[in-house]
Amino acid sequence: MxxxxxxxxxxxxxxxxxxxxxxxxxxxxxxxxxxxxxxxSTCTSSTSTGSTITINSATLDSGSGCVTGVTTCMDSALPAWIKNNFKCATGYVSGTNYVFKSKNLPNTKSSYYGSSSTLYEARTTTGTNPNSTSSQSLVYTIPSSATKGTGTDSTQGGLVSIGITVNGLAIFNNAAAPPDTLSVEALTFDNFQGHPQNSGVYHHHAAVPKVCDGASSTSNTGACANSTLIGIILDGYALYGQKCDKGTSSTSDDFTPTDLDSLHGHTAVTTHFPTATYHYHYANDPTATIYTLMGSYFYGTKGSVSN
Ligand SMILES: [Zn+2]
Ligand SMILES: [Zn+2]
Structure with a gap:
């Protein structure tokens, strides 16, 4: 339809x-x-996230913009900023939560699909990462009315993911496996600035060039230099590129916020929120020493995630 x-x-x-x-x-x-x-659309808890994907023969569906066989179903009861922007996942409202389910397969070529895959593309980075991307069963339960929390709830602590991008992928925080900083781990990012962890969960810590810039690879610090909606964080707040859109659809008045707190966020209007609302920005992170999607703590009270 x-x-x-x-x-x-x-x-x-x-x-x-x-x-x-x-x-x-x-x-x-x-x-x-x-x-x-x-x-x-009508999407419920029983809506399938798609067929079983065989990585080696996987293709990209130019119609859906997702890996062929991955479902996009955003329920009509979701707010416009979600249902008009999110894909490659299923989403619906359940009580006081939004629920997203995702196979978490990047809708790009990637070295981490493995050299036997039709979606393989050699990466240009030189770091070592033995992991490969596999299909997941991620379920995010995110409060539909985001509320301010203590600001001390860590984005680390074994969470499977701390948010979902508009193309259905896991968001990770500003940390790397000790003793590395994320700037070291960034040397293993594929050409679309993501990589998988040891159970095959592909994720982004930093720029999401497929979302922000349409397609090709970009440097870690130069990407998402716009006000694109990147995703939703587990506490229900939206995540944008480096710029804030001033609540207008024009990009000529977009600006780089100078009032971000240590969590990469501030309260301001956006095209999706005409009343000033807290949201996060892709920003330079002192812990990671590169630009990252999120900092060390959630601003709001977080929901839950399973896999
Ligand atoms: Zn990582
Ligand atoms: Zn903003």
Missing amino acids: KRSLILFLVLLFSVYSCSKSKSNNNSTALLALAVLSSAG
Whole structure:
């Protein structure tokens, strides 16, 4: 249903941009957009996250933008900022929580799919990481009304993941396995700045170039230099790129916040939150000594995650 609407929209846009000036009639396209966003899906706890994926023969589905066979299902009861942005996962509302389930397979090529995989791409980094990416059964239960916590709840402590990116991938914090700092571990990132831990959970500590910059690899400190929504953290707060969008859809007034707390966050408006709301930014992290998605502590009261 949703895909046919997307195809319809694409068709509509192409016909319309060939035949008309963009300025004189946006109403048809806007109507199609309205239909698309209100179409909605019904996703529940029993919605499958997709078929069993065989890594060696896995492909990317250009339609879904996910690994072929991975489900995107965002329930219509989810708020717009989630259901219009998250994919390669299933999501729904359960009581006072949002629940996300993900196979956690990167929708990019990666050296960590292994050299036998159709999705293999050699990485340019030189660090050693013997792990390889495998399909997971991650379940995030995240409070739908994020509330301020003590600010001392550690993002470490054996959590399977501390948040989920808009492309369905695990978010890890600013730490590396001791005695390394994350800047050392970054030498094992693949071309899309992620890597798997020892049970095959692919994750991002730092930039998510596939989300922020569309595609290709970027340096650890230069990526996500925009206000892209990157994901949601386990405490229910949103995570953005380096910039804040000032609550407008224009990117010309985006700015790099100067009032971030030690948790990479601040309270401000965004396009998704017209009332000033706490959120995190991808920011330079003194513990990691590189830019990271998260710092050492959660701002809010966290939900739970299992795998
Ligand atoms: Zn890691
Ligand atoms: Zn901000």
